[in-house]
Amino acid sequence: MTVFDSYEREQWRGGTAAFARTFATLCAHPADALLAAAGVAGGTRTLDVGTGTGTVAALAAARGAAVTAVDAAPGMAAAARRSVPAAAVGVGALPALPFRTGTFDAVLANFVLNHVGVPAAAVTELARLTRPGGRVAVTIWPYPQPPLQALLGKAVQAVGVQPVELPRLAAEHDFPRTVAGLTGLLSVAGLTGVTVRRLDWRHRTTVADWWAGLDGGIGAASVLLAGQPAATRDRIRAALERLAEPYRSPAGDCAIPTAALLAAGTVPA
Numbered sequence: 001m002t003v004f005d006s007y008e009r010e011q012w013r014g015g016t017a018a019f020a021r022t023f024a025t026l027c028a029h030p031a032d033a034l035l036a037a038a039g040v041a042g043g044t045r046t047l048d049v050g051t052g053t054g055t056v057a058a059l060a061a062a063r064g065a066a067v068t069a070v071d072a073a074p075g076m077a078a079a080a081r082r083s084v085p086a087a088a089v090g091v092g093a094l095p096a097l098p099f100r101t102g103t104f105d106a107v108l109a110n111f112v113l114n115h116v117g118v119p120a121a122a123v124t125e126l127a128r129l130t131r132p133g134g135r136v137a138v139t140i141w142p143y144p145q146p147p148l149q150a151l152l153g154k155a156v157q158a159v160g161v162q163p164v165e166l167p168r169l170a171a172e173h174d175f176p177r178t179v180a181g182l183t184g185l186l187s188v189a190g191l192t193g194v195t196v197r198r199l200d201w202r203h204r205t206t207v208a209d210w211w212a213g214l215d216g217g218i219g220a221a222s223v224l225l226a227g228q229p230a231a232t233r234d235r236i237r238a239a240l241e242r243l244a245e246p247y248r249s250p251a252g253d254c255a256i257p258t259a260a261l262l263a264a265g266t267v268p269a
Contacts (some may be wrong), residue, residue, distance in 0.1 A: 002117030018216025037264035050112035055078030143177035148258035191265025
């Protein structure tokens, strides 16, 4: 396990409730497209890796798939187990999952590769678990950041707070968070017919809910907030409110542009 992996595991420990209130709805948007890219249908033996609170697993089960799901955080796995009783849910983390080679017809990882220390090893494991001719489908957040993800950084910059140095991927393990970069990552893992497309949408949320996720320890920015005195945190939130104003609807919520990259490929027969 890398230093980055250890940091990520600690970050997600105890964050289930905050994730369910805030980031779960954001991460849910590409779920149907992810299932379609992997060819998930009735009877498909499907593995949802990094299931979180079970959004993708639930949609796969609703399609009639035979669903197995894992998450590295025990709290997340417990939440998924409650929300998707039809799925077999356990605790497991990339790049080594406790299943035999070729067990599944489709293997999914929704916004998981952003949180592993060696992405190439993670994709290789996803491919190992997929039968010949089966499909692997993943999503990641792109870089440069879309407006939604960049909003807090702009608020912090407006207040003049210095960034916090966080664990980063080793340079030899990182990859460009672009269509070309993700295509290369899946191709190096041996997947064929790799396709990658960008999904753009507007995420509807309130500043209060977005802040609750950050305040609840979700995301790298939460580390910066946790180290600030109350007065500084108040200034950052006020700046966030100002920056969100152009996106605000008459009802008081905000529709802020964001995006994801969706990639899929086939395990050679």
